[in-house]
Amino acid sequence: MLTLIMLSGCGAKEDTATTTQEEYTPIEVAAVKKDTIYNSTMITGKVSGKTDVAIIPKIAGKVAEVSVKVGQEVKAGQTIAILDKVDLQNRVEQAKASMNTAAVGIEQSKSAVASASVGMEQAQVALQQAQDGIKSIQASYNLAKANYDANYEKIQNAKLNLERSKALYEQGIISKAEYEQAQLAASDNTIKVLEAQLAQAEESLNQSNNGVNQAKVAVRQAQAGYEQANTGVKQAQSGYEQAKVAYDQALRALNDAVITSPVDGVVYAVNVEKGEIASSAQPIATITSVDKVYVKVDVTEKLVTKLQKGNNINLEISSISDKKIPGIITLINPVANLQNNLYTIEIEVDNKDHQIKPGMFAKAQFNTDNKKDVMVINSEAVTVNNKKQIVYVEQNGKAVEKEVETGLDNGEYVEIKKGITLNEKVIVKGQDLVENGDKVKVVGGAK
Template sequence: MNKKLTALTLVVILALTSFIGCSNKEVEENNVVEKENYVPVEIETVQRDTLFNSRIYSGRVYANKEVMVMPKMVGKVESVKVKVGDTVKKNEVLFTLDKEDVQKQVEQARVAYDAAKANYDRTKEQIENAKVSFERTKKLYEQGAVSKAQYEQAQLAASETSLEAAKKSVEQAQLAYNQALDTLNDLSVRAPISGVIASVDVDEGEFASNAQPAVTIVDMNKIYTQVNVTEDMINQVYKGQEVTIKIPAATEEDLTGKIETIRPSVDPRTQLYPVKIYMNNKEDLIKPGMFSQVEIKTDIRENVIVVKSESVVEHNGTSYVFVVENDKAVAKEVETGLDTGTYVEIKKGINEGEKVIVKGQNYVEDQTKVKIVRGE
């Protein structure tokens, strides 16, 4: 009895297992999950921007002005008022020459001038008296009381010829005196411009020459860098154009300069066109002689619709971009303009705000179902 019951139980279990297995198989066959087909893409929103090409040129920095100061005469240096690195204002004394000999010349010239002036005053007084005497002699001559010789002698004494000669003597003496004073003033050698002392080549006790620079001053507030531009670029630059300048030795920040001069003819040594670009240097960080990198922008397109260059697909000579509309790729024919290699100008075909496929565009066609996996 027990054995029969056990066998029957086993048969029932096997039957149930077989039924359940068949049921699960039927469920799986009837509930097949349909996989979704789409192309993953990355997009960017179409915007307006400024596009341009650019060239990088290397140059060197120069001071706006560099003046070599020399005394007007040879003389012994009495004192030096400045040293290298000092900032000076225009007309500030740089050094002085010994005044002893020149001071003597000034005194001599002053004495000569005083003497000439005194002689002029004396001559003028004499002529005034002679004129009064001549009037009396003239009346006597008309009355026959004096001879003609006395009349002519009185007339000659009243002549201003001697006064004119005395006046010229005063003028010459005054000129000599003024020159002596100028020479005395020139012994204090002054700065012709404001700037920074770049070199001092005189010492106290030495003789300074008017043929050799004693002090050099550079104007550091405004400096310029010079670059040499190729012939294919020279007609694309213009006076007043702003450029970006990098001077790594002075600052990590980008600087802005303006083109001041463009040489109209080629430099025969380099066969290039020198261009001067001025910039401010208020903090004196930039020093003459430093190297510069100048970026000159050309072909500037302002406020234009731009997309990434790789988003444009070429087919049979026609340019397309794909935009996403209702989860589908839609091909749009476009007219392109300036291509910088990174971005390209779109003249017509799409509008600002559309979603352009920038990755995955080579794997879709018009109306292909897509899924945005990256981008805006």
């Protein structure tokens, strides 16, 4: 307890002065307030790139140029290395020439189709003409046949009549003139003329039929030629497509000779040098994406049960800034590490400005057991007296002892469940020096 003695005097007298004495304990106080309280655990981890991308060449070839170095930042699409292009360019030119030749073949095949189509149309016209011509010839043949048949029957009847006429002539019943007329009617000369006419008509009909048959053959040949020409077009198109595939492959190979980064990031490793042979057996380089980075920390089983994927976590990276850096839990390993029995937590952090570098150390602050809108005071304000938790509040210049019931205590602040009220002034410094009813004076904190 501090005792202050104040002296006062008057005039030049050297008499004993009147004395005034006051005793009190200087204290600091803090008002009881409502706030959010939580336990906080700080764990150190190491920053790593979010994604490691192995840059593997799509084709094998001799390295003509390496454009990056380890530690260099690169953008998506930036050139990493270039392979020798001489042979690849030659392949492109050869494939292009083959494709052009195949294109000419298509045009020639199309011309053949057009010619075959004209030939087929001409053959069909000729067939139609032959078919139209045979109709009149068939009619002439039919007429000759009918005339022959009709006259043949008459001659046969005339021959029968000649026998009767001969007997009548010999009997003197008819005259010689009538008998001769009967002989003339039964003569074979007439039938021969008719046979000749019928034979000629038949010959003409046969020739017309042959002409129609030949025209049909010509049509079939023209159709076959047309189909063959169409097949030639398909074959030429197939040849062109194959040539184009070869050209596209050669062109892709030429483009693939320029090897670029698929992501923004930092070059983690370069595995080839100029003049070496690159292949798919080994990555040319490894790029670590740093648009997002992650911090891995190991936590105890007591803490891991209080964490969930998606929880927001504040990080401190002293080499970057004193400010809190927000992160989010993206992975909680459900299985403990066999060596240390700790659980690995992954915290993802946005890093679009690339200030955070892989390899840096970060402190992760895990806030658990959150309680909102509760009465809190400084933890140091609570003392123990006869197994009771008490605090001292300042009332009218005196220290008043009050028993309290506490809740969550994070070492800095403690939750007060009952015993004091909001805005009371709790002694936070000097509380160990006072007893109930002692005079006090507020020299710091809330007044």
